[in-house]
Amino acid sequence: MLSFALYKQMYNLVYNSVDSRLAASANQIAAELGHNNEILTNGLRLLSEQDAIVKGIDDLLYSIHLPDVLSNFVLDAPLIESLYLVDKEGYVVESHAGNILALERSGLILSTFTGPFEIKDIASKSRVFLIKDSALVAKGGQHKALAYVVPIYSDRAIDHIVVSGYLVAIVPIYKLAERVQDSLNQNESLGFFYKQQQIEGNLIDDANYDVAHASRLVISGRNYQNSVWLKVKVGQGLESLAEQVRATMAPGMASSVVVIAIIMVVIMLFAHLVARAFGRLYGLIRDFEKGRDSDWVNDHKLTIQEFADVASLLAQMKTTIGKQLRTVQEKNQELARIDKLRAGYLEEVQNLNSQLEYKVEERTRDLELSMDNLAQSNFFFQQLVQFRRVLEASKGNRQIAIDALRILAMCFPNIGLVIYLPQSRGHRSVHESLSVELDEFDELQLRIATKARQRWDRFSIEFNQQWVNVFGIRCGGDKMGWLLINEPKLSEESSNRIMLFVTELSSFLENRSLNEELDHLARTDSLTGIKNRKAFDELQFSLETQLDAEVCMFVIDVNGLKRMNDEKGHEKGDQLIQSVAEVLAECCRDISDDYFRIGGDEFAIVLAGPQLEKIEMLAARLNSRQNNQVAIDLNSFGGEPLLSFSFGYASTHEVDFSHLYKQADQNMYSNKQRYYSRLRQTQL
Numbered sequence: 001m002l003s004f005a006l007y008k009q010m011y012n013l014v015y016n017s018v019d020s021r022l023a024a025s026a027n028q029i030a031a032e033l034g035h036n037n038e039i040l041t042n043g044l045r046l047l048s049e050q051d052a053i054v055k056g057i058d059d060l061l062y063s064i065h066l067p068d069v070l071s072n073f074v075l076d077a078p079l080i081e082s083l084y085l086v087d088k089e090g091y092v093v094e095s096h097a098g099n100i101l102a103l104e105r106s107g108l109i110l111s112t113f114t115g116p117f118e119i120k121d122i123a124s125k126s127r128v129f130l131i132k133d134s135a136l137v138a139k140g141g142q143h144k145a146l147a148y149v150v151p152i153y154s155d156r157a158i159d160h161i162v163v164s165g166y167l168v169a170i171v172p173i174y175k176l177a178e179r180v181q182d183s184l185n186q187n188e189s190l191g192f193f194y195k196q197q198q199i200e201g202n203l204i205d206d207a208n209y210d211v212a213h214a215s216r217l218v219i220s221g222r223n224y225q226n227s228v229w230l231k232v233k234v235g236q237g238l239e240s241l242a243e244q245v246r247a248t249m250a251p252g253m254a255s256s257v258v259v260i261a262i263i264m265v266v267i268m269l270f271a272h273l274v275a276r277a278f279g280r281l282y283g284l285i286r287d288f289e290k291g292r293d294s295d296w297v298n299d300h301k302l303t304i305q306e307f308a309d310v311a312s313l314l315a316q317m318k319t320t321i322g323k324q325l326r327t328v329q330e331k332n333q334e335l336a337r338i339d340k341l342r343a344g345y346l347e348e349v350q351n352l353n354s355q356l357e358y359k360v361e362e363r364t365r366d367l368e369l370s371m372d373n374l375a376q377s378n379f380f381f382q383q384l385v386q387f388r389r390v391l392e393a394s395k396g397n398r399q400i401a402i403d404a405l406r407i408l409a410m411c412f413p414n415i416g417l418v419i420y421l422p423q424s425r426g427h428r429s430v431h432e433s434l435s436v437e438l439d440e441f442d443e444l445q446l447r448i449a450t451k452a453r454q455r456w457d458r459f460s461i462e463f464n465q466q467w468v469n470v471f472g473i474r475c476g477g478d479k480m481g482w483l484l485i486n487e488p489k490l491s492e493e494s495s496n497r498i499m500l501f502v503t504e505l506s507s508f509l510e511n512r513s514l515n516e517e518l519d520h521l522a523r524t525d526s527l528t529g530i531k532n533r534k535a536f537d538e539l540q541f542s543l544e545t546q547l548d549a550e551v552c553m554f555v556i557d558v559n560g561l562k563r564m565n566d567e568k569g570h571e572k573g574d575q576l577i578q579s580v581a582e583v584l585a586e587c588c589r590d591i592s593d594d595y596f597r598i599g600g601d602e603f604a605i606v607l608a609g610p611q612l613e614k615i616e617m618l619a620a621r622l623n624s625r626q627n628n629q630v631a632i633d634l635n636s637f638g639g640e641p642l643l644s645f646s647f648g649y650a651s652t653h654e655v656d657f658s659h660l661y662k663q664a665d666q667n668m669y670s671n672k673q674r675y676y677s678r679l680r681q682t683q684l
């Protein structure tokens with residue numbers, strides 16, 4: 001009974017001590033995280049007032065230093081996973097280790113803060129949110145995070161703050177859990193609860209887990225209205241608790257068994273001695289009665305102690321046994337102490353071992369990850385160089401689009417891609433896609449064009465309940481193409497790489513467009529807009545180098561331009577030249593595109609190959625338009641230029657190619673002579 005009561009008492013003691021240790025752990029963890037949160041909140045506020053941050057929102061010079069400022073801050077605050085500098089429209093200006101598109105898409109800023117606010121409200125504008133968009137947390141899986149939003153204000157008017165942007169820091173809940181994991185032993189479990197629901201941790205909420213202690217943790221903005229209330233719970237399984245209690249009580253139980261055994265041995269010894277003493281006493285009395293010698297007593301050196309009564313005999317015996325029991329107890333205690341020390345050392349060594357193993361594993365994982373990253377970025381840059389070569393070799397939009405999709409798909413496998421390039425001088429408009437069905441491309445393009453008025457380089461839009469990332473491709477002039485990526489969780493690193501790719505493509509297309517524009521200008525007559533002398537010479541050269549080319553050349557010369565210039569001014573002369581060019585374009589329709597202004601008032605038309613069948617048709621058309629107004633006096637015509645020209649032509653049927661122009665020119669000149677003689681006769 002005694003030992004059972006003892007055991008029960010010890011059990012309760014150990015159990016209560018574990019229980020109160022769990023409660024203390026929960027309180028300590030909450031206090032530690034509360035302290036960290038306070039430091040973080042103050043740190044973010046101080047950062048938001050820094051010159052580089054304030055000016056960086058719209059100043060390019062400052063924004064060069066921003067990545068360093070942000071990354072240094074994150075290094076000093078390891079709870080933060082990513083940090084963004086956001087302008088007041090909600091667009092990310094700079095970020096460290098974040099997912100820009102996911103943050104912009106979350107609309108965190110726009111849905112929360114509107115309009116200017118009172119200066120006294122500045123503290124309440126710092127906020128903390130619990131966010132569920134797992135795209136904002138880099139670690140794979142469904143993770144929740146706290147978003148700290150702190151306003152940045154560049155100007156204080158008398159009673160209003162002009163907010164120019166916000167700092168947004170993302171602190172994943174799993175990081176809070178990792179931060180406090182060291183405070184727990186291997187049997188203990190931790191859980192973070194928000195509104196009764198566990199959002200992180202490994203605490204099992206069932207009947208086997210009744211020893212759980214909670215403490216409230218306030219993750220605060222600058223005041224309590226803007227706070228997130230989390231509950232930290234620390235618990236331990238009943239089985240492991242019972243194990244722990246048993247282990248702690250084991251030495252105590254052993255010692256109780258020893259004590260009981262000793263008591264029994266002592267009682268037996270005592271009974272034996274008492275029986276013997278009484279036996280001897282009885283023998284002596286019998287010897288005395290029979291008159292026997294008492295030598296036997298001396299031989300055996302027996303000491304006879306006299307006791308006044310049995311009670312004093314028992315008291316003497318109790319003292320002796322008590323002394324012996326105390327010695328045994330002291331020995332047991334010493335043994336238990338040594339045992340406990342040994343178990344403590346063993347546990348410490350085990351802990352150190354497992355920590356070491358964990359660290360080695362962690363480092364190996366990090367190393368593997370960075371090797372992977374390095375290999376990936378090497379591969380990407382190789383492909384980028386390859387793409388540059390491909391671009392130089394390819395001319396058409398379709399080929400460019402196909403190559404771009406092929407290379408992007410190699411660098412970023414398993415994502416849907418669409419590319420659209422607009423029509424430009426001599427190039428068709430194309431849209432190609434990979435792993436995506438886009439039946440409603442026109443509607444999507446309309447939505448992109450509307451959104452691109454606010455921002456064109458990269459943004460994301462929702463289409464058919466999916467988030468599509470859009471990257472703008474500059475194609476020269478004001479023409480834009482688009483690269484669409486159907487991957488809502490595109491990381492910042494991938495997004496930046498794609499941006500590099502798009503920049504490469506943009507600069508190629510802009511260059512191409514510029515060169516084509518220059519080419520066109522070099523071969524176009526600026527006054528009439530038709531082809532010029534250079535284009536004429538190039539055509540002649542190319543025809544001349546063709547074997548047996550059959551060609552017909554028309555030469556056209558304006559009549560009376562000098563007189564027009566002299567009498568009506570150069571401007572009217574210019575108009576006359578333009579009108580002749582228009583008439584020639586009309587005459588050449590469906591016959592030839594090769595009509596040129598080859599001198600001040602001189603034009604040429606070239607027909608080759610099958611076009612030669614239409615020589616007569618062209619001659620007839622020119623004939624009908626050449627001097628429509630021949631009978632009208634120049635001066636009497638209301639200031640408008642009179643259209644009159646002479647033409648002549650020759651073909652390789654009659655003359656050698658090298659004399660073609662000369663012959664046509666002579667024919668034209670003869671016709672001109674006839675025209676003037678007719679004109680003179682008319683005027684007489």
Ligand SMILES: Nc1nc2c(ncn2[C@@H]2O[C@H](COP(=O)(O)OP(=O)(O)OP(=O)(O)O)[C@@H](O)[C@H]2O)c(=O)[nH]1
Pocket residue numbers: 527557558559560561562563565569570571572573574577599600601
């Ligand atoms: N307004 C204008 N005049 C030009 C231009 N280029 C050349 N001219 C003038 O055109 C005139 C050409 O003179 P001519 O070759 O004698 O030609 P014309 O006056 O038409 O006489 P015919 O050819 O004999 O009919 C010259 O006075 C040039 O100065 C031009 O671009 N604009």
